[in-house]
Amino acid sequence: MSVPYKQAEHKLTMIPGPIEFSDPVLYAMATPSQAHTSPEFVKTFQSVLQNLRKLFKSTDPKAQPYVLAGSGTLGWDVAAANLINKGDKVLVLLTGFFSDSFADCLRVYDADVDVITAPVGDVVPLDDIEAKLAKEKYTAITITHVDTSTSVVSDVEKISAIVKKVSPETLVIVDGVCSIGVENLEFDKWGIDFALTASQKALGVPAGLSVFFASPRAVEKALTREKDLTFFASLKRWTPIMKAYESGNGAYFATPAVQTITALKVSLDEILSESLDARFAKHAEVSTKFKKDMEKLGLKILPVSHDVAAHGLTAVYFPEGVNGADLLGKLATKGFTVAGGIHKALVGKYFRVGHMGYSVYEGHVDQVSAAISDTVGELTK
C-alpha cells in the first residue's frame, strides 16, 4: 500500500458521477429559502449563466446557456424535441450504453436514426464518419464525448471538422455529460451546435440539474420551429427565461432548483478559479497515473488504448479469477464506492472508477488506487 487511506466518515463516492462535492458546494445546497425571483437568487443565476459561457469557452453572445431542473437524460429530450423534426435523419456515433440510449431518445421523437457502432472500447473511425456524411444528408450528428459505460473518449474537434468540411449544415450535438469540465471542449471554435451535461459529473454539484448550451443556429431553429413537441423541454419557453436571468431579471416558466443552482454557482467559481486548461491537464495527469497504477497491478483497462481513454473515469477489467462483487464489496468496507460495468456485452466483467473534480484535487484517487491494490492482493493471494 503506497498511500495511506482511512475509513472516511462516509464512503468516498468514486463512481463516474455523482462525484464527491466540496464543502462550500454542500453548504450552498443548504442555503435558506430564497424566492426564485428574489434579487439574491437572480444574482446567483446570472453568475451561473455568465460562467457557463466561460466553461464552454464560448464568447458568442448569440450562443445560449440553459440550466433546468432535471438530469442529463432530459438534455437528450431537449436536443431531440427542439432540433429534430419527424423523419429527419440523425447520425449517431455509438461508443457504448449512453450513445445507444441517446439513439432511443431520438427515435421516440421520430428521428430516422443511422448508427455507426464502434468496436467495444474503441471510437468510430473518422473515415467511416466522413463516408457516411458524404453519402447521406443528416440533420444532425450526435457524439457522446465520453461514454460513461466504456470510458472511451471521442475526438469531438476532429469529428466536428469533418462535419464542417463534408456537411456543414448538419448540426453537431455533443453529449458531454462525462466530459464537460474534464475534457477540453471549445464550443464556438469547434463549431458545436448543442452540448449537454448534468450537475453531478465534473461540474461537481449534486444531481438535479440539466445543463446545456446551444449555438445561434440551434437557438434559431428551436425558436422558429412550427410545433413544440413537449412543454417542459421547450426552448421556446426557456430561452426568454434564461435571457432574463442572465440580464439580471427574474422570470417565470417553471420554478428553478434554487439551492442546487446556488451550489452550481459556488462550484463554477471554484472551477474557474484556475484556468480551464490547467484543470484539464491536472485531470489528465491524475487519470494517467491511476491507469498506470492499475496496469502495474496486472489489470487491463477497457479502452483499446490510452489514446481513446477518458480522463474523468477509468474502466478496468476485473482480474482473472476474481469475483467482481467481492472486489466491489471489499472496496466498500474500505470506504470507497466504485461502480460496476454497464456495457451490455461486458456486464460483470469490469468496474469503473470516477476521478473528476474535488476528488482529483483532494488525493482521493491515490487513496482508491491503494485500496484497489490491497483488495486485489487479498483476493488473489
Add this chain to the structure above:
Amino acid sequence: MSVPYKQAEHKLTMIPGPIEFSDPVLYAMATPSQAHTSPEFVKTFQSVLQNLRKLFKSTDPKAQPYVLAGSGTLGWDVAAANLINKGDKVLVLLTGFFSDSFADCLRVYDADVDVITAPVGDVVPLDDIEAKLAKEKYTAITITHVDTSTSVVSDVEKISAIVKKVSPETLVIVDGVCSIGVENLEFDKWGIDFALTASQKALGVPAGLSVFFASPRAVEKALTREKDLTFFASLKRWTPIMKAYESGNGAYFATPAVQTITALKVSLDEILSESLDARFAKHAEVSTKFKKDMEKLGLKILPVSHDVAAHGLTAVYFPEGVNGADLLGKLATKGFTVAGGIHKALVGKYFRVGHMGYSVYEGHVDQVSAAISDTVGELTK
C-alpha cells in the same frame, strides 16, 4: 403591531412556494455524496416512496408514487404525454393562471381541450361540470386543486364524485402543486387517477423535484400505450425504477436528485410525525386567522368567499391608493418576501402570502401579518 418580528438573518420567504425549510431539511440538502444506487440512498428513496403513499392517503398497492428531478410543470407533461392520445378530449376547469398553463401543456400534446372558466376568484360551478360531462365524452378532466395565482380552492371530492356518477371512465387529474400537504386529498377514496405536486410547496423541500401519484388504471394506460411521446417523462421508463427503489433495490434510468430526495425523506418524516388531519386543521386555523387579520386592516381577499379560499396561501388586494411595489419593497426591508399577483386580469392589483409547512408551525405567519399591518399603516397615514 401585535406580534414582535425582527429582521431575520435572511428574509423569510413567505411566498406560495418556495416556502421556508426546517433546519433538518436544509442539513439533508448538504448530505455528502452517495451513489444513486448505494444501499444508503436506496433506503432513503424507499422510505420516500412508502411515505408518499401515506401522504396521498393511498393503500392500493397498484397505485404508484413517482419522484423525478424536475418541477411541478414537468408533472403536466407526464400527465399529458402518458395519459392522453392525440385528439382526446380533455375538460379543463380554469380557475387561474396555472389551470390555463396546464391547458397549454395539454394542447402541445394534441389534446382537444375544452375549458370551463370560473369567474375570477371563484370556482367552476358543479352544475356546469356535470352538464359538460353529460354532453360530451372526455378522456380526462383536470382540476387545479388550488390555483396559486388566485388562491382559489376547488372541491376535488365533489367534482370527482360527479365524474364517477356521470362519466366514470373519465380520468380525474389533479394539479395539487399548491394543495398536497395542506388541503385534504384522499387519492383512493375519491377516485383520483393522477395527482401531481412539487417539492418546494407544502412538501417543505427545496425546488427540484416533480412528485406525482397514479392510479392503477392510469399506470395501466401509461404502460400499455402504443407510442411514447417523450423519453424523460415516460412512465414506461420510470415505473420499473420506482418499483425497484420501493422494494429496496437500486435501478437506473436517469440519475435521481440524491440530496433533494434525502431532504424529502426528512420532510416527509416531519410531516407524518403528526396526523395529516391535524396538519390540515393547523393550516386551516392559521390561514383563517391570517385572512381575518387582513380583513381587520380593511384589506380584501381575492377569493369571492372564505369557502373557496385556499389554506396554504392568501391573495389580498392592495389597499386603495397604495402602490403595490412600495408595499412589497417595505415588507422586504422588514425581512419578508411576499409575492405579487400573476393572474393576467389583475396583475399589480394584489399580492400573495404563502403560509405552508414550516412557517405555519414557527409563527412566521403572525410575524408577516404584523409587518403588513405596520407597512399598511406607514403607507396610508
